[in-house]
Amino acid sequence: MKKVLIDSSVWIEYFNNGDKTGAVNYLIENNTLCVNNLILAELVPFLRHKRKDEIVSLLEAIDNIKLDIDWQELSEFQYMNIRHGINNVGIPDLVILQNVMHNDLELFSLDKHFILMRNFLKFNLFRPPSVIP
Numbered sequence: 001m002k003k004v005l006i007d008s009s010v011w012i013e014y015f016n017n018g019d020k021t022g023a024v025n026y027l028i029e030n031n032t033l034c035v036n037n038l039i040l041a042e043l044v045p046f047l048r049h050k051r052k053d054e055i056v057s058l059l060e061a062i063d064n065i066k067l068d069i070d071w072q073e074l075s076e077f078q079y080m081n082i083r084h085g086i087n088n089v090g091i092p093d094l095v096i097l098q099n100v101m102h103n104d105l106e107l108f109s110l111d112k113h114f115i116l117m118r119n120f121l122k123f124n125l126f127r128p129p130s131v132i133p
Contacts, residue, residue, distance in 0.1 A: 007109035023128035
């Protein structure tokens, strides 16, 4: 099984005991999840503010995939989005997408624009197995 980069949208749902809890637990149990520094930068400040130091330590212990940003490629991704009528995709999400594509990962996100981008960009979205509660 490929490594799965868990986007901050899923982590937030997980921390709020949402319906993605089983899928994240499945990835934890199978040691197939990963993060990157962008996702940590989105999550850690709030968790530190809430004094969730143990959770911060656990997140920082997860396999961290190095970001190697190609700005020209990001510009091309954004051009393709605009050409296909997909507006308001932020640069952070494009960086996450590039990280997934460059490292042959699967992406687990709740952001719907990733589903739309699958129509013209080649990357894998994680779909939790149906046996996960």
